[in-house]
Amino acid sequence: MKKRVVALLLSLTMVAAMLAGCGNNAASTDKPSTANTSTDTAKTDNGDSSAASDETLVIEVYDEAANYQGTQTGWFAKVVKDRFNIELNIIAPQVAGDAVYQTRTATGNLGDIVLLDPGHFSDCVAAGLIKDISGEIKNCSNLMGFEDQISTYNKGLENNAGGTIYGIPCEMTNTSPTSFSDDVIYSSPMLRWDLYSGIGAPDIEDLDGLLETIKKIQDANPTNENGDPAYGFSLWPDWDNNDGMIGIANVVQLTTWYGEKIKGSAILTKDDKFIPLTDKNGTYYKMLKFLYKANQMGIVDPDSGSQNWDAACAKMSAGQVYTFWYSWQVGFWNTTERLADGKGMIFIPVKDQLYYTTSDTYYGSGRIFGVGSGVEGEKYDRIMKFLDWYASPEGVTFQHDGIEGFNYTVGADGKFTIMNDNALMDNLPVPEEYGGAGYSDGNNAINQWIVSSISTNPNTGEPYGNTHWSSWKAATATKTKNEWSARFGVAEPVDWMKANNALLVRPSVSVSLPTEDADITVIRNQVGQEVKDASWKMIFASNEAEFDSMWDTMVTNLDSLGFQDLYKFDVDKYTIELEAMKAAK
Numbered sequence: 001m002k003k004r005v006v007a008l009l010l011s012l013t014m015v016a017a018m019l020a021g022c023g024n025n026a027a028s029t030d031k032p033s034t035a036n037t038s039t040d041t042a043k044t045d046n047g048d049s050s051a052a053s054d055e056t057l058v059i060e061v062y063d064e065a066a067n068y069q070g071t072q073t074g075w076f077a078k079v080v081k082d083r084f085n086i087e088l089n090i091i092a093p094q095v096a097g098d099a100v101y102q103t104r105t106a107t108g109n110l111g112d113i114v115l116l117d118p119g120h121f122s123d124c125v126a127a128g129l130i131k132d133i134s135g136e137i138k139n140c141s142n143l144m145g146f147e148d149q150i151s152t153y154n155k156g157l158e159n160n161a162g163g164t165i166y167g168i169p170c171e172m173t174n175t176s177p178t179s180f181s182d183d184v185i186y187s188s189p190m191l192r193w194d195l196y197s198g199i200g201a202p203d204i205e206d207l208d209g210l211l212e213t214i215k216k217i218q219d220a221n222p223t224n225e226n227g228d229p230a231y232g233f234s235l236w237p238d239w240d241n242n243d244g245m246i247g248i249a250n251v252v253q254l255t256t257w258y259g260e261k262i263k264g265s266a267i268l269t270k271d272d273k274f275i276p277l278t279d280k281n282g283t284y285y286k287m288l289k290f291l292y293k294a295n296q297m298g299i300v301d302p303d304s305g306s307q308n309w310d311a312a313c314a315k316m317s318a319g320q321v322y323t324f325w326y327s328w329q330v331g332f333w334n335t336t337e338r339l340a341d342g343k344g345m346i347f348i349p350v351k352d353q354l355y356y357t358t359s360d361t362y363y364g365s366g367r368i369f370g371v372g373s374g375v376e377g378e379k380y381d382r383i384m385k386f387l388d389w390y391a392s393p394e395g396v397t398f399q400h401d402g403i404e405g406f407n408y409t410v411g412a413d414g415k416f417t418i419m420n421d422n423a424l425m426d427n428l429p430v431p432e433e434y435g436g437a438g439y440s441d442g443n444n445a446i447n448q449w450i451v452s453s454i455s456t457n458p459n460t461g462e463p464y465g466n467t468h469w470s471s472w473k474a475a476t477a478t479k480t481k482n483e484w485s486a487r488f489g490v491a492e493p494v495d496w497m498k499a500n501n502a503l504l505v506r507p508s509v510s511v512s513l514p515t516e517d518a519d520i521t522v523i524r525n526q527v528g529q530e531v532k533d534a535s536w537k538m539i540f541a542s543n544e545a546e547f548d549s550m551w552d553t554m555v556t557n558l559d560s561l562g563f564q565d566l567y568k569f570d571v572d573k574y575t576i577e578l579e580a581m582k583a584a585k
Helices: 074-084 099-107 118-126 147-155 193-198 207-220 249-257 283-296 309-317 327-332 336-340 377-390 393-401 470-475 479-488 493-499 518-539 544-560 563-584
Strands: 057-063 086-091 113-116 187-192 261-263 266-268 274-276 323-326 345-347 355-358 368-371 408-410 416-418 503-506
Touching (some): 057 377, 074 086, 113 118, 113 377, 118 368, 187 193, 187 207, 187 249, 187 327, 193 207, 193 479, 249 283, 249 323, 261 563, 266 563, 274 563, 283 544, 309 327, 323 327, 327 345, 345 479, 377 393, 416 470, 518 563
Parallel strands (some): 355 503
Antiparallel strands (some): 113 368, 187 323, 408 416
16 A cells, blocks of 8 residues: 555645654644644744754655655645755655665665665664664654554564664554554445446445446446546556565455455465465455456456556546545545535445455554664754654644645634545645645655554544544535445445454554565565566456466466465465464454
């Protein structure tokens, strides 16, 4: 989710409690001040800039979550430069290719800050590429607010019985390991309410019914308001074989609509069993064939296999995509005005589905922040101050909510109200005082957070994610939401899922999983490439016979590449996680 991704794309808030970094009282619960709300340089109590030196440092960030490679620019660059006098140079394997990982690890210098999937992080700790931050992190008050989660993760690292701190998990929450706090889940079918209502808001029994519904919507609305072609689905290949999963990322996410979760080469079923990704009774085959059928019906964007993430996002923002499946995608379309007009994207139930989700990511979502082992002196000090700020109420607010006075206002009660809610989707120009250029162009390119948006902001008493603000709920209790609630008899999507026994919540756990040897890594890379290439061809197969022939050929090829050895490894590996989930219930 990248995932991933772009986590809450409608980001719009900022706390004005200015924090210098490690050692400052960044966890204050005082009402936010409105005296210093711009992106200008933060000041410590003695009035000095929080940047530790007049020397600008370029920090290399090796980032497996990033969709952008290069120097951070725009408003977020200004925020970071003003506070720490550092510039962030993003190195993104999703852009540069997977070979960059091997190349940089071979040199012994992956990056100054690293953001890695769990397997890579564990390997890099074992290889001596990650710095022991045990001493410095104790001075970081914001990070130490998550001491339980950070310690739990690090104690689980292989050969780390002493509990040395190497990594900081991403997306930690300040709720609890068993809470599920959101009104929506990460992946579910979402359609435009006005267009769905325009065809009679039909009950949808299954995937075939969903396709028929989307087809009717597209037939009635073949173009967006500007006359550009619009499609039921618009896919992109950038994230394939990422986040420890094998296959097309967009297909992988759809498997969760039926209570299953891809775990490498294995599928964890709703009844706590593992089956191979290649099992025709599994959801990878089911959802791949779903998209094949969609293409046969003419409702898949023909650019899907070749366009990149940026191109897909532009189409979402332009109203050229009629089906969303990631919760964050609504940030490219939903505004208070469109919601008021009944044009919002919203969950539409499919009666035979069982929606998979995990509880709040108290222990983190999987990826890990660390510091390169070669970092020393002033650079190390400034990096730790930056990471501590990144976990502070101010830093988290910038990440999830944007700039006060541009993305939101602060009321007399200290709570936030959205403004310019189309800033991201329309790349609104940012005033020069905040960094200039377009808002989306300057958005945080790290694309991953230490603190989840569902966490409570101590300065407001509400979650950082703006869809949970009381002001947002009041503003969006309009045509889209009211008509949806009347149609389905509940207030929120998760309410419908719970009322209809259609929600499978697995506990969030922190466990150490075994790392793989070089032979398994080679097999995984070859298997992943084969599944990816074959899957895209299958979506665009000319007929069902060709689809099934391609599937059978893929399975044969996978077996010749060592798929069965990989599958056994993955089942053994993820059984450890499954047992921890069972124990946490």
